Amino acid sequence: MRLSHSLIPTLKETPAEAQIASHRLMLRAGLVRQTSAGIYAWLPIGYRVLRNIERIVREEQDAAGAQECLMPTIQPAELWRESGRYDDYGKEMLRIRDRHERELLYGPTNEEMITDLMRQSAKSYRELPQILYHIQWKFRDEVRPRFGVMRGREFLMKDAYSFDLDYAGAVVSYRKMMLAYMRTFQRLGLKAIPMAAESGPIGGNLSHEFIILAPTGESQVYYDSAFEEIDYLARGADGFRHDDASDLERFFTEMTTHYAATDEKHDKAAWEKVAPPRRREGRGIEVGHIFYFGTKYSAAMGFGVAGPDGKQVHPEMGSYGIGVSRLVGAVIEAGHDEAGIIWPDAIAPFRAAILNLKRGDAACDRICEALYAKLGAAALYDDREERAGVKFADADLMGHPWQIVVGPRGAASGRVELKRRATGERHEIAVDDVPARIA
Template sequence: MRLSHAFIPTLKETPAEAQITSHRLMLRAGLVRQTSAGIYAWLPLGLRVLRNIERIVREEQDNAGAQEILMPTIQPAELWKESGRYEDYGKEMLRIRDRHERDMLYGPTNEEMVTDLFRQSVKSYRELPQILYHIQWKFRDEVRPRFGVMRGREFLMKDAYSFDLDHAGAVMSYRKMMLAYMRTFQRMGLKAIPMEADTGPIGGDLSHEFIILAPTGESQVYYDAAFEEIDYLSGGAGGFSHDKPEDLERFFKQMTSHYAATDEKHDAARWDSVAADRRREGRGIEVGHIFYFGTKYTKPMNAAIAGPDGKLVHPEMGSYGIGVSRLVGAVIEASHDDNGIIWPDSVAPFKAAILNLKPGDAACDGLCERLYAAFGGNALYDDRSDRAGAKFADADLMGHPWQIVVGPRGAAAGTVELKRRATGERVEVTPEEALARIG
C-alpha cells in the first residue's frame, strides 16, 4: 500500500474522548473511527490487524478440532424464551420487532442458537463430541461504553460451544479449549494467565478467564513465574497434544497447580506459600473466558440424543469466548511506548514500512520500488513528499515491526537503514540483507 493514496487518517493531537492508551493510539494511528457511542468503523490499517488476530484464533480453533460455522447476528426471541433467558438478560439486549410483529434480538451471545442447531441435527451419542465455533459481531447495549474497542457496544467475538455425552467428555473439551487459548495468545506475542473465575449460580469448578499482562490493565494480578516458562506451542518433549488425554490432563494440572489470581480473588495466605523469587505481580486485561455449564441449555430446550443404552440423554455443554476486536486494544495496551504502537510481528498490519526520504530522486525511487515489489503487498510504502521527521513519526505511531529507511546517500551506495521498532536498533545493510532479516 502506498501511503500517498492510503486511507490512513492519522492525528497529531489526541481526541478528548480517548481515556486509555489503546483508544488514543487507535484513533491517532488511523485504525478506527467512532460512528456512535461504543460503535466503531474499522479503517484499512485497523482491519488488517483485526483480520490477523482473527486468523490466528481460527487456526488454533481448527487445530483443536473445532468446526467453524457462522450464525446470524439477528436471532428469534423464541429461542431465548425456551431457555428462560429472554426476560432475565436485561437492557443490554437490543430487542427488535420485525414488520410481521415477530420478536427478534441482536445477539449478545449464541448459546440458544447453537443448541437449536445441534438438536435439529445430532441424534446419537456416536456423533459426539462436537465443538462448534464462529467469529461473529455481537451487540450489548452497555449503559456507559468506554475505552474504545475495549468496552464497546458492538464487538467481534469468537465463541465456541462443546457438546459431550457426559461430564468426563465435557472436561476433555474444556481442556482442549484451554490449551488452544494459551497457544493463541502465545502466537500473538502475549503473556496470558488463566485464572479461576466465578461460576455463578450454575456452580461447579470449571470457569477460567484469561488475563494478558499490560501495564495499563484494568485488574491487579498475582501469579507464579511458572506461567512465563511454559512453551504451549512446543510439539517436542514436554509439549502438549490436543489428541492425547494424558497430555491434556498434564497440561491442565500445570495450569491449575500454580497460583494465579486477580485482586478480587487474591488469597494472601496462598500467595505467601509461593516462593518469594517466583512471585510476580502486574496489571492485566481479560481477553477470554471459558465456562462449563452442563445441561443448562440442553435440558430446557430439549436437545436430547440417544445414549449408549438407547435412552435419551441431554448432552453436557461448555462455552468458550475470545474478544477478537478487544484483543486489538489489549495488544496495544501491552505493547507501546511514548511514540506509538509496537505491533508483534504476527498481528502487525504490514511487515515493514518503507520510508523514501527523497521522492523524485531516481536512486531512492528505484530502490524503494524494488523493495516494495519484493514484499508483495505486505509493506507500507511512504512515498509522500513530507519531511523526513513526519515520516519517522508516523512509522513509529503506526507501529510497523520494521522500518526500511532509504535516503539518497545510502541509495547511491546500495544500502538502506533497517530499524527494529521494538528495540530501536538501527543497522545499515544491503536491501537483500534487509529483506532476509524481515523474512
Template sequence: MRLSRSLVPTLKETPAEAQIASHRLMLRAGLVRQTSAGIYAWLPAGWRVLQNITQIVREEQDASGAQELLMPTIQSAELWRQSGRYDAYGPEMLRIRDRHDREMLYGPTNEEMITDIFRQSVRSYRELPQNLYHIQWKFRDEVRPRFGVMRGREFLMKDAYSFDLDYEGAVISYRKMMLAYMRTFQRLGVKAIPMVADTGPIGGNLSHEFIILAPTGESQVYYDGAFEQIDPTSGDFSFDSPEDLARFYETLTTPYAATDEKHDTAAWANVADKREGRGIEVGHIFYFGTKYSGPMGLTVAGPDGKTLTPHMGSYGIGVSRLVGAIIEASHDDAGIIWPDSVAPWKAAILNLKAGDAACEAICEEAYTRLDGQALYDDREDRAGVKFADADLMGHPWQIVVGPRAAAAGRVELKRRATGERAEVTLSDALARIA
C-alpha cells in the first residue's frame, strides 16, 4: 500500500481516554477507532494484524485435527435454559427479543449451540472423538469496558469444543489443545504461561489460563522461575501420540503456576524460584465432562449398544485481545514493535526525497518486489515525520532511501526490534527481509 492513498490515520498526541500502552498505541498508530463504549472499528492496518493472528490460530487448530465451522452470533434463549445457564450467566449477556417476541441472545460463548448441533448429527461412539472450532465475533456487556480491545464488549474469539466417549479420551483432547496453544503463541512471538485457573461460568474441574506477563495485566499471577527455561514446543511431540501428549503435559504442569483465584500458599512455600507479577489472559481451556451434554440430552450408542453421554471440553483464544497483549509485551517509547509473524506489513519503505529520480526508482522497485508486504511512505513530508510514523507503527524492517545512498545504488536497512542499521544494496535488504 502507498501511504499517501491509505487510511492510516496516525496521531501525534495520545488520546486522553487511553490508559495503557496498547490502547494508546493502537489509537496513535491508526489501527482502530472507537465507535461506542467498548466497541471498535478495525482500520486497514489493524485488520491486517487481526487477519495474520487469525491465520496462525487457524493453521494450528487444523494441525491438531480440529474442524472449522461457523455458528451464528444470535442464539435461542431456549438452548441456554436447557443447560441451566440462561438465568445464571448474569447481566454480561445481551438479551434481546425478535419481532415475534421470541427470547434471543447475542452469544458470549457457544457451548449450548455446539451441543445442540452435535446431538442432531452424531449417533454412535464410532463417530467420536471430534473437535469443532470457529473464529467468530462475540459480545459481553461489560459493566465497565476499558483498556481498549483488552476489555471490550465486542471481540473476536476462537472457540473450540471437543466431544469424547469418556474421561480418558477427553484428557487427550485437552492435552492436544494445550499443545496447539503453545505452538500458536510461539508462532505469534509471545511467551504464554499455562496457569491453573478458575473455571468461572463455563464450569468444570480442570482449567488452564494462558497468561502473557505484562505490568498492565489484570490478573495477579504466581509462577516458578523454571518456566523461563522451558521451551515446550521444542520437543518431538505428536498430536496423535497419547504418550507424547502426556510427556508434554507433564513438562508444562510440573512447575508451579497459578492465577490469584487458584493460588495455593502451601504449594507456593515449596517453590525455590518464586516469581509473581501481572499477566494478561489470552487463552483459556476447560474440561467439564457432561455439564452440557447431560442436561441437554446428548447421547450416543456405545460399543455394547447402551447409551453414553459424551464428555466435553471447550477452548478459547482471544484473537482481538491478542493484538493488545502483543503490543503490551512488545513496545518502546517510540511505538509498537511487531513480531514478524503478525505485523501488518513486513517493511516500510521511506522515500526521504520524493521527486528524486534515483530515490523514486529504488522505492518503486522495492515496493514491486515486496509484492503487497510493504507500506510505501511516498508522502511529501519531512524525514523526521516518516521516521516517527514508521517507529510508531512498528514495522519489523525499514528500508530508508535517501538521495546520497540511492545515487550509489544502496539503501539503509533498519531492524525495528534492535535498532540495528546497515547500508546495503536493495537486493541484500530484500533477502534479509525475506
C-alpha cells in the first residue's frame, strides 16, 4: 500500500478515552476507531493484523483435525429455551425481535446451535468424534466495556465444539485443543500459560484459562517458572502429535503438573510447595478458555446417537474459545515501547515499511518504486510528502518489523538503511540485498 492514499490515520496525541497501552496505540497507529461503547471499526492495517491472527488460529485448528464451518450471528430464542439458557444468560445477551415479533438474539456463543446442527445429522457413534469450529463475531452486552478491543461488546472469537462418545474420548479432544492453543499462542509470539479455571456459566468440571503475561493484565497470576522454558513447536522428535493419545497425555501432564493459577483459584498451600526461586507472580490477560461440560447440552436438547450396543447415548461435549480480536490488544500489551507497537513478524500488517526520506529526489524515488514493486503486498510505502522525522515516528508507531530507509545520502550509491524495529539495530546495505534480508 502507498501510505499517501491509505486510510491509516495516525495520531500524534492520545485520545482522552484510552487508558492502557494497547488501546492508546491501536488508536494512535490507526488500527481501529470506536463507533459505540465497546464496538470498533477495523481500519486497513488493524484488519490486516486481525486476519493474520485469524489465519494462525485457523491453521492450528485445522492441524488438530477440527472442521471449520460458519454459523449465523443471529440465533432463534427457541434453541436457547431448550437448553434453559435463554432466561439464565441475563442482560449480557442482546435480544431482538423481527417484524413478525419472533424472538431472536445476537449470539454470545454457539453451544445450542452447534448441538442442534449435530443432532440433525449425527445418528451413530461411528460418526464420532468430531470437532467443529468457526471464527465469527460475537456480541455480549457487557455492563462496562473497556480497554479498547480487550473488552469490547462485539468481538471476534474462534469457538470450537467437540463431540465424543464417552468421557475418555472427550478428554482426548480436550487435550488436543489444549495443544492447539499452546501452539497457536506460541506462534503469535506470546507466552501463554494454562491455568485451572472455574467453568463459569457454561458448566462442567474440567476447564482451563490461557493467560498471557502483561503488566496491564486484568488478573493477578501465580506460576512456576517451568512454563517459561516449554517450547511446543521446536522440539523435534520429542514433539507432540495431535493424533496420538499418549503424546496428548504426556503434553497434558507437562501442562498441568506445574503450579499455575489466577488469584481466584490461587492455592496458598500448593504455592508454598513451589521452590522459591521458581515462583513467578505477575499480571495476566485471558486470551483463551477451554471447557469440558459432558452431556449438559446433548442431554438438555435431546441429542443422542446409537452406541455400539444400539442404545442411545448423549455425546460428551466440550467448547473451546479464543478471543481473536482481544489477541490484537494482548499482542500489543506484550510487545511495545515508548515509540509504539512492536509486531511479531508472524502477524505484522506489513513486513516492512519503505521510507522515502526525500520524495522528488530521483535516486530515492527510483529505489523506492523498485523496492515497492518487488516487495508488493508485504510493504507499506511511505510516499507522503512529509519530513523524515514524521516518517520515522509513524513507522515506529505502526511497528513494522523492518524499516527500509531510503535517503539521498545512500541512494546515490544504491545503498539503503535497514532498521529492525524490535532491536533498533540499523545496517546500511545494498538495495539488491533487501529482499533477502527481510525474508
